[in-house]
Amino acid sequence: MIPELGEVALILALLLALVQCVLPLLGAWRNNAALMAVARPAAAGQFVFVAISFAVLTWAFMTQDFSVAYVAQNSNLSLPWYYRFSAVWGAHEGSLLLWILILNVWTVALAAFSGHLPPKFAARVLGVLGFVSVGFLLFTLFTSSPFGRLLPAPGNGMDLNPVLQDPGLIIHPPMLYMGYVGFSVAFAFAIAALLGGALDDDWVRWARPWTNFAWAFLTAGIVLGSWWSYAELGWGGWWFWDPVENASFMPWLIGTALIHAQAVTEKRGGLRAWTLLLSIFAFSLSLLGTFLVRSGVLTSVHAFASDPRRGVYILMFLGVVVGGSLLIYALRAPKVAGGKPFALLSRETLIVIGNLMLTAAAAMVLIGTLYPLVGDAFHLGRVSVGPPYFGSLFILLMAPVVLLIPFGPFARWGKADGTALWRVLLIAGAVALLGGILALLLGGDARAVLGTVAACYVGAGVVLYARKRWREAPAGRRYPAEMVGMLVAHAGVGVFLAGALLTTALSVERDVRLDPGQSQRIGAYDFRFDGVHEVRGPNWTAQQGRLTVLHDGAVVAVMHPQKRVYSGGQVQTKASVSAGVMRDLYVALGEPLGDHGAWALRLYDKPFVRWLWFGGVLMMLGGFITSGDRRFRARNARAMPVSGTATLAPRESAA
Amino acid sequence: MHPVRKRRLIFVGLILGAVAMATGAVIYGLQKNMNYLFTPSQVLAGRAADYRSFRLGGMVENGSIVRDPHSLKVDFTVTDGDRTLPVEYTGILPDLFRANQAVITTGRMQGGTFVASEVLAKHSATYMPKELAEAMAKAHAKHHVVMPATAGGTP
Incomplete structure (x- = not known):
């Protein structure tokens, strides 16, 4: 009985979503305040029913109700409660429900914190969000309801996919979805602005904190996913250019371009049409990501193979959203006015170049990801695009962006001072050169030197600008949140570069065969294999190895990698990682070889690998800090003027 | 101007x-x-001759997996139900690699042996990659080989 309540709650949520979509948009068009006033209560009601539905599914998992097919497929009597909880979004149907729940969380938050927006504009934003919700609720109810029954109920479930039985997977999807779905808010703002026709710059200021917030979550989701595949999948890599990784990375690249373009539009009125277009792209790519992951058209670690109806539906929805919004854009964009003029050497120019490179990178990833589909459709053979395509092109496209980062804050809006930029280049270049020489003396190869140079260069730029603000701006106005966010995020880029390039250059990775008692030297460490014994977990038994790692004869770590066999029969490697600031030691069991206790082992020494995730965390923090800037909450631009003159006002210089 | x-x-x-x-x-x-994907039949028919490196897909033939006791070298045979091709690989095989399962390997031909640099078997016991299933469909139709379902897999 209870699972049916979940389904009924979803249907009621759909009706309220329809109301939230149609009436406020109609009201905004007809200038009818009563219709517009429906938006907020409808959003709240929809949230309540979606939450009920989600709670019902969670309850079914907690009580092990195997008469619900989705629970039977993704749970098991011996599955610990915390994985039963995360199993709610462990497969297609439940993760859609999570998507809808998060969309509703965003919508309710927007409804609550949009009191300062003009009523018409708020009504349109909520109406557009209602439309997105209608699309996803229809999809869930017609193709992917998680409440389908399985009668007679089996005595036990099939168990959650062991790959997903990891703490990282409890929070990775919600974070990622917060980001994906968050771009729907930026999208709704853009569409509302286009519908209203009042294309002044206020809407951008209101959209900025939401966009930064969503971007920060997406960053967190990607970082978590990368860390999870490193720790969980047992391959020791941190990025594979897998279609599903690409699906989350494309909106991130466009989102990064968007948060910078929004700054230009808000402060200078420039790039208005471009900002609108990027808002549409960022959300469209989030939808495309869902399509790629959920339809199973691409072979990938994450692909949920499913019936083609789902793929067709998402494709149609994608067509309506992208086609519809581009049509509105085409009709309205010609009326968009230009902003203040800017010189060739100005912050606007730097941001435009950065935007072009980021967009080109997103396009490059898109082409590489979709190429196998295109090749298949046109009978060009079954092809896959190798990771080197993505890797080499990405570095090529991002190098200019890294080169520009230190100049961004120093370049003034409108017209930059060339000599000031020269000074930055000289100092940052000198610091980078020193770092490079140091790396060379320490015996690093070309990539290690490059990583040190890039990190020093970006870091020097951040420090230089923080120092300049400290010396020149009046106390109390030195570091507005928006600027702190930018500096932290840019520092994160530097830390990430150091981690990514140094770990690529310095890692020592060996797959070896070891007998018990035998040792293998990896880098500066001796890994001694002490043998394997059996251990038991709640729903698995494992062969657990023991390795003692020695450095100059002293024990630095004792590691216990596992090869688990779950109750469903699936085999899963659990790597053992000894984490450190300067290096990770990483061990994974391969397979037993021969009858004398010998095993195949993966032994890795990975210096600085933590840094790349720490860099990502800094970028995330930057996004959150920026979205907290008080200025964004002002009702209109006149109350807190945005300075456009050449004098150095604090908010003028924040990007 | x-x-x-x-x-x-x-x-x-x-x-x-x-x-x-x-x-x-x-x-x-x-x-x-x-990287193009070929089945053993296609490779033996010379379809892959133009490519230095390509992907070979098929099922791991039952009883064909031979581990070298002193190194990480492993030999197995990939079949599409029609023709077979010996594969040589040095390294650690993925968790889901086993006999009678779909596998996709990347590498190149050396003599009559396919020397793989990468072996992928990412999918659960009931799932076969769609592209591989289609590529093998013809051979299977001819021999009435029972194939794993192409749908219903989890990541």
């Missing part, structure tokens, strides 16, 4: 230049990194 026009012209030029550069790089990158 009017300064605004001149600025626009420079911008348009920049964008066109960037687009041209990116397009060139993408086409070059795709050509260098494309």
Whole structure:
């Protein structure tokens, strides 16, 4: 009985979503305040029913109700409660429900914190969000309801996919979805602005904190996913250019371009049409990501193979959203006015170049990801695009962006001072050169030197600008949140570069065969294999190895990698990682070889690998800090003027 | 020229230049990194002769897996139900690798043996990659080989 309540709650949520979509948009068009006033209560009601539905599914998992097919497929009597909880979004149907729940969380938050927006504009934003919700609720109810029954109920479930039985997977999807779905808010703002026709710059200021917030979550989701595949999948890599990784990375690249373009539009009125277009792209790519992951058209670690109806539906929805919004854009964009003029050497120019490179990178990833589909459709053979395509092109496209980062804050809006930029280049270049020489003396190869140079260069730029603000701006106005966010995020880029390039250059990775008692030297460490014994977990038994790692004869770590066999029969490697600031030691069991206790082992020494995730965390923090800037909450631009003159006002210089 | 026009012209030029550069790089990158998928029958028919490196897909033949006791070298046979091809690989096999399961390997032919640099068997016991299922469909139809379902897999 209870699972049916979940389904009924979803249907009621759909009706309220329809109301939230149609009436406020109609009201905004007809200038009818009563219709517009429906938006907020409808959003709240929809949230309540979606939450009920989600709670019902969670309850079914907690009580092990195997008469619900989705629970039977993704749970098991011996599955610990915390994985039963995360199993709610462990497969297609439940993760859609999570998507809808998060969309509703965003919508309710927007409804609550949009009191300062003009009523018409708020009504349109909520109406557009209602439309997105209608699309996803229809999809869930017609193709992917998680409440389908399985009668007679089996005595036990099939168990959650062991790959997903990891703490990282409890929070990775919600974070990622917060980001994906968050771009729907930026999208709704853009569409509302286009519908209203009042294309002044206020809407951008209101959209900025939401966009930064969503971007920060997406960053967190990607970082978590990368860390999870490193720790969980047992391959020791941190990025594979897998279609599903690409699906989350494309909106991130466009989102990064968007948060910078929004700054230009808000402060200078420039790039208005471009900002609108990027808002549409960022959300469209989030939808495309869902399509790629959920339809199973691409072979990938994450692909949920499913019936083609789902793929067709998402494709149609994608067509309506992208086609519809581009049509509105085409009709309205010609009326968009230009902003203040800017010189060739100005912050606007730097941001435009950065935007072009980021967009080109997103396009490059898109082409590489979709190429196998295109090749298949046109009978060009079954092809896959190798990771080197993505890797080499990405570095090529991002190098200019890294080169520009230190100049961004120093370049003034409108017209930059060339000599000031020269000074930055000289100092940052000198610091980078020193770092490079140091790396060379320490015996690093070309990539290690490059990583040190890039990190020093970006870091020097951040420090230089923080120092300049400290010396020149009046106390109390030195570091507005928006600027702190930018500096932290840019520092994160530097830390990430150091981690990514140094770990690529310095890692020592060996797959070896070891007998018990035998040792293998990896880098500066001796890994001694002490043998394997059996251990038991709640729903698995494992062969657990023991390795003692020695450095100059002293024990630095004792590691216990596992090869688990779950109750469903699936085999899963659990790597053992000894984490450190300067290096990770990483061990994974391969397979037993021969009858004398010998095993195949993966032994890795990975210096600085933590840094790349720490860099990502800094970028995330930057996004959150920026979205907290008080200025964004002002009702209109006149109350807190945005300075456009050449004098150095604090908010003028924040990007 | 009017300064605004001149600025626009420079911008348009920049964008066109960037687009041209990116397009060139993408086409070059795709050509260098494309990997075609073939089945043993197709390879033996000479379809893969033009490619130095390609992907070989099929089922791991029952009883064909031979581990070298003193190293990480492993030999097995990949079949599409019609023809078979011996594969040689040195390294650790993925968790889901076993006999009678779908596998996709990347590598090149050396003599009559396919020397793999990568072995993928990412899918659960009931799932076969769609592209592989289609590529093998013909051979299976001819021999009435029972194939795993192509749907219903989890990640």
